[in-house]
Amino acid sequence: MKPSVADPEHHIDPTDFAQAEINKSLSPETKIRLLRDMIRIRRFEETAGKHYNAGKMGGFLHRYDGQESIAVGCASLMGAHDHMITAYRNHGHALSVGMSMEECMAELFGRATGCSKGKGGSMHFFAPDKNYWGGHGIVGGQSPLGAGLAYYVKYKGLKGSCMCFMGDGAVNQGAYHESLNLAGLFDLPVIYVIENNGYSMGTSQARSSVYKNCLAYRADGYDIVWDLINGWDLYEVRAKMQIAVKRAHEESRPTVVEINTYRHYGHSVADSKAKVYRAEDEIERFKQHHDPIQLWRNRLMEEGVITEAVYQELDKAAKAEAVASVDFAEASAYPEFEDITKDVYFEVDEFTEAGRTGRHFFND
Amino acid sequence: MKPSVADPEHHIDPTDFAQAEINKSLSPETKIRLLRDMIRIRRFEETAGKHYNAGKMGGFLHRYDGQESIAVGCASLMGAHDHMITAYRNHGHALSVGMSMEECMAELFGRATGCSKGKGGSMHFFAPDKNYWGGHGIVGGQSPLGAGLAYYVKYKGLKGSCMCFMGDGAVNQGAYHESLNLAGLFDLPVIYVIENNGYSMGTSQARSSVYKNCLAYRADGYDIVWDLINGWDLYEVRAKMQIAVKRAHEESRPTVVEINTYRHYGHSVADSKAKVYRAEDEIERFKQHHDPIQLWRNRLMEEGVITEAVYQELDKAAKAEAVASVDFAEASAYPEFEDITKDVYFEVDEFTEAGRTGRHFFND
Amino acid sequence: MPVITYREAIRHALDEELARDENVVIMGEEVAQYDGAYKVTQGLWKKWGDKRVVDTPISEAGFIGMGIGASMLGVRPVMELMFWSFAYVAWDQMINNAATIRYMSGGKINCPIVIRGPANGGTNVGATHSHTPENFIANTPGLKVVCPATPYDAKGLMKAAIRDNDPVYVMENTVLYGETGEVPDEEYVIPIGVADVKREGSDISLIAHGRAVITCLKAAEILAEEHGIDCEVVDLRSIRPLDEETIIESVRKTNRALCVEENKPFCGVGAQIASLIQDRCFDDLDGPVGRISAVDAPAIYSPPLEKLQLPYPEQVVQKVLAMV
Amino acid sequence: MPVITYREAIRHALDEELARDENVVIMGEEVAQYDGAYKVTQGLWKKWGDKRVVDTPISEAGFIGMGIGASMLGVRPVMELMFWSFAYVAWDQMINNAATIRYMSGGKINCPIVIRGPANGGTNVGATHSHTPENFIANTPGLKVVCPATPYDAKGLMKAAIRDNDPVYVMENTVLYGETGEVPDEEYVIPIGVADVKREGSDISLIAHGRAVITCLKAAEILAEEHGIDCEVVDLRSIRPLDEETIIESVRKTNRALCVEENKPFCGVGAQIASLIQDRCFDDLDGPVGRISAVDAPAIYSPPLEKLQLPYPEQVVQKVLAMV
């Protein structure tokens, strides 16, 4: 029943995660880059939200504000063979792995220059070249895919992992449990990361899940090591996630971590009851005291790594980048009508023999 | 992590389950009836197997030989509002709740007199009038149904339960886990009974599941009480199951129990490798030392409740009943061609207005 | 007659049936305290309380299966799928357990469950959220499926669905939720399996269900005004059971038929209807039965493109002009 | 040419592809140590070992989803569903993830997975174990689905499926596993999307896939011998992509068509084919396109009755006699 980090072999002082090897070795530049990456997410989301409200986008927009430390902290641990996959609240992950604001914003605007050519939308950003596998809309549906990405890593004998993110509501989908058993049975280097922001849409954790200890603890029944992380502390995210990454790399074993976090806004931008199912003071408390960006900024100031001026500069740059990405998006063309039936079949797109044999599309 | 029976409030001595209240109160007649019920299952299965091999039936035949104490023990605890549902290895459960050999055998023979009019076959026996809800073929698919039967019990404010049986292989189906969370969250009086016979088809438990302690322990992650039972001891089955039934009746809370057992024959009668994936001596050991019928018979002899003669008589009667059921089946007619499209829609069968409106069946 | 929205019409049906039968229970994700993701169940939890209006976790296979089990004993669950697209994680429960339990038990059990929610594209929610599986469901004996196009039909069919003793799957449409129409105050029920001629005409039969009916009505107006073509619009309302006679009667009158649907073309409902018409009206047809469906690709996100992916009035107009 | 069974033909295809491409992995319940529930994979685990032939737990959504994920990076999983009926617990993975990942990523990802196993009634395994969802799959852009009827086709199509870079779902048939046919020793691949005229004829086109092809061939023989009617039998082989030209060419020659399939009728493949033919061959047809499907009810257990529930040669004969 003991969570993974409690294991003394990891030599981590749970009262000061900054002292963990993986954090001690951070250069000031990298620390600043982590800050910058979080700010970029925040500004991207704000800008997207504004334009969503102005009617420039369709569908949903699930903002990541408040959870930035998770995607950024986890992405900062990724090497050549570490992969990432997540659910629909995926803008933070996309930017963290190095996708450009331009391609992401253009996707939201439904343009052909978008990362998914305007076909995926807000929930479906992808960058396989950056080991980033999306962006998935069916709750829990990405969990077997994550196991599969890890399967490949193991199959090829690589030292790698797949970090598979999901929400606290997703733990009640059967596919997740099937994945846990498969991950344990096949020794897959997959890390399930439960981003626990306390709510699935308008339903609190207590109203959606029964559990003991925490949600991650369900892994114990599969003899899979689990851990619980305070998501607002970037040092803690990195320190504890690194244990899981190491386990994946060195033992090819899975881990389940649950990271406590909070979303500052509604489930999606169109969340009619965002301020009803969560008390105003709860929201305020988290914004005031648990905002990962502010906490990291303060920490870096304490450490003397940045000054307020540096922070302001980063923020200004991020804002400008977000605005520019909107300009880029708006200047981009929509897909053409013919594009609707492209990217359906590889063989058709590539004009192979197989793509030319038989009829593939059935409109008259 | 302590299993349910370990709770001292239950006053059960785990070294002598015969002393549990529910067992102490058994009359000699009831003890003999329990023996008779187990023998009837054994003889039914043997007889069915013989005729299956003679080509008198189609589809599958999943025999229950070796597991009789579970269905009989559990059924013996059922009151007016206790329900039962199980998977495809369901002949034992059907007979335990009081279905006749005739209707069951006729079903295997595909006759209109079968319990499901020849429409369900071996995997699908039903007797709602006896609180018995089948007989289900999709592994794990019955687990939400079991939660639903319990939901009804709770909805109506009844003191009751639903015992939902499944195999050790079924615990890896997502639907089961979703059901556990629902059962815990909604306080459903459902008892999940994992009949652990060590194998799912040709796959041993170790090759299909990762777990800690035992499979039932996965319930701990849902804060659901669990227990592990030696299935060959009818006293133990009854004593521990009774705790779960009581919990359902009095607290409207779920339980997961895992009952160790063994199937004497193959997964189904047509199991090409039945003697390959299980060592001959393992099979022999279980038949010799863990046959619930022999153990119960010995116990009742020790207790002076029966003599060998009584046993022989019960056995003879069961054999005769099984043979007679075959006669009944063979004398019965097959369904008519028109029956194929009956029992599809209630409204059509009942000639209601709704059943006569629009076309329901689409053959020319 | 009062004019209310499609959403309100469904809500009234649920409310009235909750009042009529104490076994009716509304269940689904966010249906209670949140008032429903699309506000269909707004106010019902407040009025009826925890027992009758129940929030579930995100476990479609689990809670729909639970509803099926409860229905076998007499609860009458009306389950909301937040999107019909999520049916696929519960597909086994819906296609096996609900559809076959009666059959496999030789008629001993029936399953009076309703599964409802929006099934449509057109709101830019992408490929995984825009499924319209009415054809899959209608392929499955044991199930019934209805696709109301108007507030009036939505209410009447919903009430029929709840009273029906077989599983009835009701496909609504988020694009229609805000549309208004006349709905009488007095109680009424629309029998499942009766099509509705939404517009009479003599030149061609436009056969549709769900939102495609609205598209056809708009096209019919343009065709009448601008081209002097008189379309009959047949709203199937129910896919299974199907009102074949109304279709046939219409085609015998107009001698031409065009099936319009928002589903993908291969083995869509239009295929079944075309197959029916060519069989029963072979000598009545002046030309082949036409079909319009969604452009045959996963639902695209890009808003202006998705508009073109689904049938739209002008497209129907052009097709009709090419046919008559 | 060697005569082998349908089962062996598939096994040979798997074996050869395991040899050809080290990324090919066979996966499924009981496929390895048990040699497969229906012995299709017999001997492969022994020959190829744990890495290439993998037993899975009973977690179809999990392991198929895992295969889809692995395929995105380049593993080429060939997943066995012990029965295609079990696809419904994995439906979301199969219909959403496999079918739409390429689209939603704007073509950045492809998913070279094969999902195979038997899809058929006729062996008295009851309603939940006898599904034939080729129409559901073919309705879904992004997926391909093939239904081989002979050992030769089974091998050639399986090899094509494994080499294809899109998801291909292969539907086999337990009733056919023991049937024999000529299969050359030399390597060959049958392109997906090419129908095969299994018998030439001039009076009527019988259009079928899977085991219904065999039924049609038997019927054609009876019709020729006893009634002097010369049937052409078109084996679709692949449902999506579909070889429409071969169908149309055949009907233009015979002027009559009968679609035969083992699926349920509503929105079955026959509906799509009938809709196609009436559209493209309107003036060639001497009468409506006929259809035969399974009797429209869940699969009955009772063995003599299930025989009558599925299309059988004499039934086809009678229908043809009524049509010509």
Ligand SMILES: Cc1ncc(C[n+]2csc(CCOP(=O)(O)OP(=O)(O)O)c2C)c(N)n1
């Ligand atoms: C299978 C399925 N059911 C329901 C939904 C609708 N839905 C989308 S997000 C969501 C809430 C998920 O909450 P959580 O997993 O906690 O993630 P969060 O939104 O908090 O990031 C729901 C119910 C869905 N997309 N898929």
Ligand SMILES: Cc1ncc(C[n+]2csc(CCOP(=O)(O)OP(=O)(O)O)c2C)c(N)n1
């Ligand atoms: C979803 C699903 N997958 C696979 C099967 C095929 N199958 C039937 S029984 C079985 C083994 C189940 O083993 P277990 O749950 O241990 O039950 P037991 O047979 O031992 O009673 C399998 C794989 C099925 N019926 N349903």
Ligand SMILES: [Mg+2]
């Ligand atoms: Mg959440």
Ligand SMILES: [Mg+2]
């Ligand atoms: Mg077992």
